[in-house]
Amino acid sequence: EPEVTxxxxxxxxQMGQEVILRCVPISxxxxxxxxxxxxxxxxxxxxxxxxxxxxxxSEIFDDQFSVERPxxxxxxxxxxxxxxxxxxxxxxxxxxxxxxxxxxFFGQGTRLTVV
Amino acid sequence: AQSVTQLGSxxxxxxxxxxxxxxxxxxSVPPYLFWYVQYxxxxxxxxxxxxxxxxxxxxxxxxxxxxxxxxxxxxLTKPSAHMSDAAEYFCAVSPMxxxxxxxxxxxxxxxxxx
Numbered sequence: 001e002p003e004v005t006x007x008x009x010x011x012x013x014q015m016g017q018e019v020i021l022r023c024v025p026i027s028x029x030x031x032x033x034x035x036x037x038x039x040x041x042x043x044x045x046x047x048x049x050x051x052x053x054x055x056x057x058s059e060i061f062d063d064q065f066s067v068e069r070p071x072x073x074x075x076x077x078x079x080x081x082x083x084x085x086x087x088x089x090x091x092x093x094x095x096x097x098x099x100x101x102x103x104x105f106f107g108q109g110t111r112l113t114v115v
Numbered sequence: 116a117q118s119v120t121q122l123g124s125x126x127x128x129x130x131x132x133x134x135x136x137x138x139x140x141x142x143s144v145p146p147y148l149f150w151y152v153q154y155x156x157x158x159x160x161x162x163x164x165x166x167x168x169x170x171x172x173x174x175x176x177x178x179x180x181x182x183x184x185x186x187x188x189x190x191l192t193k194p195s196a197h198m199s200d201a202a203e204y205f206c207a208v209s210p211m212x213x214x215x216x217x218x219x220x221x222x223x224x225x226x227x228x229x
Contacts, residue, residue: 033217042221043159043205056216091158093217103149104217106159 002026006092006107013082013114021077021110023092032075033093033104034067036060043091049075082114117142117208119220127226134193136223138180138206141187148189149207149217150180159205165189176200201227 005024013019025032034046047057049067066078075094079086089111093104122137140146150162163174170182176199180191189206206220 035219043219045216045218048216093159103161103164105161106151108158 002105004092004094004105004107006090006110008110009108010111011113013112015084015114016081019079019082019112021079021090021092021112023075023077023107024073025075025092025094026096026105027073029094029096029105031055031095031104032067032069033095034077035091035093035106036088037091037109038085038088046077046090079112082112084114087112087114117146117210117218119206119208119218121204121206121220121223123223124221125224125226127228128196129228130198131195134178134191134196134200134225136191136204136206136225138189138191138220139187140189140206140208142208142210144210146208146210148180148182149209150174150178150189150191151205151207151219153203153205153222155202162191162204196225196227198227198229201225 007022032049035043036046037043045058047061047067048055064080068076089109091109092107095104118141120139128134148165151159152162153159162178163172163180165172165182173179178191178193180189182189203222203224205222207217209217
């Protein structure tokens with residue numbers, strides 16, 4: 001069964017450092033997303049990406065964040081200068097367009113710990 | 116704009132009892148509705164979804180949910196709880212025919228009592 005894969009599963013970084021979270025979406029999907037879940041809180045939408053550009057982003061997704069689809073298979077989230085409050089589980093998801101196929105498939109997540 | 120409200124951040128039921136997790140939504144356009152489950156230390160897994168057609172939707176693991184437009188609700192039920200159902204459950208909504216954003220509720224942690 002196709003799945004979304006994320007690497008690494010856990011990343012520890014020092015405050016102020018740049019991190020890149022990697023995702024391989026399902027191959028025939030066209031929409032890609034990043035969500036985050038701060039410990040004990042709800043899953044929050046960060047950004048969606050379609051046709052090689054951001055289609056929507058939340059207030060959380062400020063200038064410190066960027067996304068990229070560098071090679072047609074990977075989908076990355078970069079945090080330029082991490083802050084303590086960026087510590088969270090980050091989920092990548094992908095979906096295919098069309099009403100009958102609407103379902104976002106989520107990866108297992110990357111737990112980011114900023115120290 | 117869309118939003119989801121899940122009543123009760125924690126729900127406890129006895130093994131074998133009915134599970135009822137409540138979800139109300141608001142949406143300015145016809146919605147698609149979802150329930151996702153998150154087991155400890157795992158990612159999000161789709162339980163079931165409503166897009167169009169039959170308002171009673173059956174999902175995996177014996178769960179089902181009914182879309183009630185008049186009540187703007189999409190409550191999740193299971194007739195008989197099992198210990199393995201202990202998890203966090205998220206109700207979510209997205210605009211019909213648009214895949215570019217899914218809004219999640221805050222989640223309800225389901226505890227199963229022996």
